Amino acid sequence: MIRSCVTISLVDQARGGPFVFWDDLAAACTDAKAMGFDAVEIFAPSADVLEQLPLKELLADQQLQLAAIGTGGGWVLHRLSLSSASADERKAAEDFIRRMIDAGARHGAMAIIGSMQGSFSQELDRQSALGYLGESLARLGAHAATQGVPLLYEPLNRYETNLVHRLEQADQLLARAGAEHVRLLADLFHMNIEEVSIAEALCRCGDRLGHVHLADSNRQAAGLGHLDYKPIAEALDKINYGGYLSAEVFPLPNSQEAAMQTMRAIRTFFAAAGD
């Protein structure tokens, strides 16, 4: 059964980014539970910060799951990426993510590799960058498996990376690299820009789909843009998707409204979720 999830950012430098709740983890968990969400996804600055939070108590008090952990703080705060031309920076990026994987896995949460994939550059050509990225994904996926969780890899739109834009390309990269413990993250906002058909791309993922970022065409809450959710819901139903729909959207007009609109859309379009 599909489950509902909402994002919380604890990264001040990411302000203006597409996260529903900000700063106050306890208040966000209280709101999320009151609105009927099953889980939260946390964007944190580091594994150290995550480990210092009273996460176990907060999640238990509100009976919420921790669905996923974003690793993009490594990019936002330190400009680290897995496709850097510098071997030292690639290693630092991998170490940063490995620690995030461990911090999330303690709560059963998957780590997400999105902006940490980086981009190719004048210093490193596309094939080499993709080679390094694939190797890192395979190693980090294997590490996540030892912690009992898969790793999530998210293709981004062309304005955010020049490496991998569509789910099929991501799938091919993972297959080439032998990254068997890595699942695909389908972000509907990126897909609306890059995919020929969102529904067909989701269907092709099958059981390799591990997580969905639910957003509308304008990165606002589902239903506030022009995406057609009916074929998307049908596609997820067809592949028996049993993961999360996680609202990764701007807090517009404010956090509470964006969260409530998301829950309305989930209940309207994705029958099994939100009950």
Ligand SMILES: [Mn+2]
């Ligand atoms: Mn996303």
